[in-house]
Amino acid sequence: MDSETYEEVVCRHCDGAGCTYCDKKGRVSARKPACLCKRCGGDGCIYCGYTGWADVKGKYEQ
Numbered sequence: 001m002d003s004e005t006y007e008e009v010v011c012r013h014c015d016g017a018g019c020t021y022c023d024k025k026g027r028v029s030a031r032k033p034a035c036l037c038k039r040c041g042g043d044g045c046i047y048c049g050y051t052g053w054a055d056v057k058g059k060y061e062q
């Protein structure tokens with residue numbers, strides 16, 4: 001059911017290489033339709049968890 005709400009996008013911080021912000025997966029789940037974080041424009045900030053994406057599914061959310 002997550003796939004209905006979220007889509008996988010490449011982590012902007014590591015560009016898919018894997019980093020601590022994407023849990024070393026290189027990808028994060030962003031709420032559809034995935035769009036870049038408006039605060040940083042995809043560069044990464046505290047609001048997007050440094051992934052560069054808006055409405056990223058948090059590690060600690062279910």
Ligand SMILES: [Zn+2]
Pocket residue numbers: 011012013014015016017018019020021022023024026027
């Ligand atoms: Zn990453």
Ligand SMILES: [Zn+2]
Pocket residue numbers: 037038039040041042043044045046047048049050052053
């Ligand atoms: Zn941001």
